Amino acid sequence: MKKIGLVVNPVAGMGGSVGLKGTDGDFYRKALKLGAKPVAPFRTENFISNVKHRKDIHFYSAPEKMGEDILKNTDLKYTVIGSIEKQTTAEDTKKIIRLLLKEKIDLLVFVGGDGTARDVYDAEGLEVPVIGVPSGVKVFSSVFALSARSAAAMLDRFLNGVELKEEEVLDIDEEAFRNNILSARLYGYLKVPMLKDLLQVGKKASSTGYSAKENKEEVSRYLEEQMERDVLYLLGPGTTMKSLTDRLGLDKTLLGIDAVLNGKLIQTDVNEMAILDLYQDYDKRKIIVTPLGGNGFIFGRGSRQFTPEILSKTGKENIILAGDRDKVSCLDCLHIDTGDLEVDKSMSGYAKVVVGYGETVVLEVKY
Amino acid sequence: MxxxxxxxxxxxxxxxxxxxxxxxxxxxxxxxxxxxxxxxxxxxxxxxxxxxxxxxxxxxxxxxxxxxxxxxxxxxxxxxxxxxxxxxxxxxxxxxxxxxxxxxxxxxxxxxxxxxxxxxxxxxxxxxxxxxxxxxxxxxxxxxxxxxxxxxxxxxxxxxxxxxxxxxxxxxxxxxxxxxxxxxxxxxxxxxxxxxxxxxxxxxxxxxxxxxxxxxxxxxxxxxxxxxxxxxKKELMKERVNFIIEERKRLVEKLLTEGVEVYDTSANFILINSPIPEVVEELKKEGILITDLSHQMPQGFIRITIGKAEENNQFFNKFQKLRNRFGLTKKYDE
Known part of the structure; x- marks a missing residue:
């Protein structure tokens, strides 16, 4: 019998749709005020519903909303460990993990983002292997599965016996992130099953050399020429998009989403609600985003404001992908993990990414 | 040298x-x-x-x-x-x-x-x-x-x-x-x-x-x-080609046995996907030149030309030494 620990960070990912770029500390309350809805329970449900019902597993779960609430609706065998505060914090995560270690778990499944991964590292280091179910606003560390479904497949293959490897936990400076600066440093390592087809690759920073700058200018010149009148453009985060707005003479939110119409900035740093409002006024709309370097995510990591509802309303044909040549040329495929399987399916297939003036790379979009 | x-x-x-x-x-x-x-x-x-x-x-x-x-x-x-x-x-x-x-x-x-x-x-x-x-x-x-x-x-x-x-x-x-x-x-x-x-x-x-x-x-x-x-000298050329193909197969087999992610080809080289950081530089320090493919393939991919048997062995041994150094041969102990 294998003992599987389960810890869910119930607030992870909530800041995403409301454009808060994180839910750490006081930003949880701010997210609630802005109407943010919980994300982690759905991700956990998605994970648990895809777990194969095998006789050789027994879950050891954190109480209530940190795991138990999802398990009690299934016929999986589980034991609840410890107690948690009403308003959970990182300390609850760490405390429960320490108790789970005493139970001699074989593997820990955690649901959250980069912040949660850091808490896991603080509590257990390299003691037991982990599977990270992605649910945060920022999920840049390479310890996460590609999706909740992939995490379930990973658990099954782990139980059949796989090699392990150490992967990076990144520390993203949340304050800097809110101020348009993506600053990441290595925080530590966690041991994960060596399943490259299911594990996400960590984020790779954009190139900043002279030729990379030239390349971005080439891409933005092409995009500018393709932009149509009376079409609402939502420009995703990143330096490629920044290069486009620089070209248009606009001041872009580097890590947020801005709305542009006829060469003018009509709203900056929009969240899901603001986008839905704009969609009521403009029926011709396009989204331009950059795939994340290293792992190729186009939606579901980073810019969570592009929720499944927004993507459905936009349509695959109105999504333009663009990025720098070196970064895109290293991607094996693109990924999407919005949390809504139907939307992910509808966006899958093949997609073109603009990487130069008139130059595109065609990649498969996997979900 | x-x-x-x-x-x-x-x-x-x-x-x-x-x-x-x-x-x-x-x-x-x-x-x-x-x-x-x-x-x-x-x-x-x-x-x-x-x-x-x-x-x-x-x-x-x-x-x-x-x-x-x-x-x-x-x-x-x-x-x-x-x-x-x-x-x-x-x-x-x-x-x-x-x-x-x-x-x-x-x-x-x-x-x-x-x-x-x-x-x-x-x-x-x-x-x-x-x-x-x-x-x-x-x-x-x-x-x-x-x-x-x-x-x-x-x-x-x-x-x-x-x-x-x-x-x-x-x-x-x-x-x-x-x-x-x-x-x-x-x-x-x-x-x-x-x-x-x-x-x-x-x-x-x-x-x-x-x-x-x-x-x-x-x-x-x-x-x-x-x-x-x-x-x-076409006959000599064919002999050499056949030798390289056989050596390629032998090296791929050896690497597979060691659990290396290796890709066989229809040419005189093989591909390896290695998690060793800076593997090209590390091998260069050991006197072996290979090609880094990270500018057009996912990180970790390298290309190795097939050489004479002793050269391929030399590459294999140095590569294994590096893998050991990075703990890549360690199995999960159930």
Whole structure:
């Protein structure tokens, strides 16, 4: 019998749709005020519903909303460990993990983002292997599965016996992130099953050399020429998009989403609600985003404001992908993990990414 | 000590004595441009070697130069479609001359080319460039029958780079007689041990032949004489090719046994996906040169040329030593 620990960070990912770029500390309350809805329970449900019902597993779960609430609706065998505060914090995560270690778990499944991964590292280091179910606003560390479904497949293959490897936990400076600066440093390592087809690759920073700058200018010149009148453009985060707005003479939110119409900035740093409002006024709309370097995510990591509802309303044909040549040329495929399987399916297939003036790379979009 | 060169897909042996003697004869004629009759002789010999009429042969100082020339001549007003990854100099040439370049990603685990996707990209005037086997994946991406279906499409020009043909044994060269829109490029660099001589050639369908034969090409004397002699040593070439193929299989088998993520190919190199950080630099410190593919493949991919048995063993041992250092042989203890 294998003992599987389960810890869910119930607030992870909530800041995403409301454009808060994180839910750490006081930003949880701010997210609630802005109407943010919980994300982690759905991700956990998605994970648990895809777990194969095998006789050789027994879950050891954190109480209530940190795991138990999802398990009690299934016929999986589980034991609840410890107690948690009403308003959970990182300390609850760490405390429960320490108790789970005493139970001699074989593997820990955690649901959250980069912040949660850091808490896991603080509590257990390299003691037991982990599977990270992605649910945060920022999920840049390479310890996460590609999706909740992939995490379930990973658990099954782990139980059949796989090699392990150490992967990076990144520390993203949340304050800097809110101020348009993506600053990441290595925080530590966690041991994960060596399943490259299911594990996400960590984020790779954009190139900043002279030729990379030239390349971005080439891409933005092409995009500018393709932009149509009376079409609402939502420009995703990143330096490629920044290069486009620089070209248009606009001041872009580097890590947020801005709305542009006829060469003018009509709203900056929009969240899901603001986008839905704009969609009521403009029926011709396009989204331009950059795939994340290293792992190729186009939606579901980073810019969570592009929720499944927004993507459905936009349509695959109105999504333009663009990025720098070196970064895109290293991607094996693109990924999407919005949390809504139907939307992910509808966006899958093949997609073109603009990487130069008139130059595109065609990649498969996997979900 | 000279480093072990496993980075440029060269053959590890020098040319045989007869070829070196012929090259010396060429050396004595360095004050002269190459003799037209000798160039004709080379075309005849290449015609004989490839089974294609010698009039269809285009000589060039390196197949990459011929590819560059063809790209420059035929990309005006054409969309260029090619692969990612691919032989980079060709892609760079295309980037310089066209405003429409589409690269189709060959993805893991088998680097297969999706033919439906490819056909859907061939709308309007196109120049399609395929390296077959592909460099650096080493995979055969298209069969001669599939090539035929592409050549039937309206206004498609196709260049197939067969630099590694002798290792794969798969060619569409015979189609140049029937299809004017096909150019096949080959090289003497690899299997004839003549990388330093730099002779490439094309087998051209009528459309390519007309434009590419507008210029008379003089080849370097030493290279010309060496090539003529090398084409008389085809049996030795075949022996060497077979040896490399056997060595490639042996090395792949050994690496697989050790749990390395290795990809066999239809060429004289293999691919490895290694999590060792800076693996190319680490091996360089150990005196082994290999190729880093991180600029056009996912991080961790490296290409290793197959050399002599002792060279391959040397690579294997040093690579294993590195893997041990990074704890990559450790298994999960249940």
């Amino acid at each position: 000279e480093p072990l060169r496993l980075h440029l897909n060269e053959l590890p042996w020098p040319p045989p004595k007869e070829v070196l003697d012929a090259a010396r004869k060429g050396l004595e004629k360095l004050n002269r441009y190459s003799d037209e009759k000798k160039l004709q002789e080379l075309m005849f010999k290449l015609g004989d070697y490839t089974g294609i009429a010698s009039e269809r042969i285009i000589l060039s100082p390196g197949s990459d130069i011929l590819l560059r020339e063809a790209v420059h001549l035929f990309t005006q007003q054409r969309k260029v479609v090619t692969l990612c990854p691919s032989f980079l100099p060709t892609v760079t040439s295309a980037r310089q001359t066209t405003n429409q370049l589409t690269r189709l990603r060959l993805s893991l685990p088998d680097f297969r080319l999706n033919m439906d996707l490819l056909k859907s990209e061939l709308e309007g005037p196109c120049l399609l460039i395929l390296d077959n086997p592909n460099n650096p994946t080493g995979k055969i991406v298209i069969s001669p029958d599939e090539v035929k279906t592409l050549l039937e499409k309206e206004d498609v020009l196709l260049i197939v780079d067969e630099a590694y043909y002798e290792f794969s044994g798969i060619t569409c060269a015979n189609l140049v007689e029937k299809y004017p829109n096909l150019l096949v490029t080959r090289t003497m660099d690899k299997v004839f041990s003549l990388a330093g001589a730099r002779i490439g050639f094309g087998l051209a369908g009528d459309v390519f032949l007309k434009k590419l034969s507008d210029f008379f090409i003089y080849l370097p004397q030493i290279a010309l004489y060496a090539c003529l002699a090398a084409l008389d």
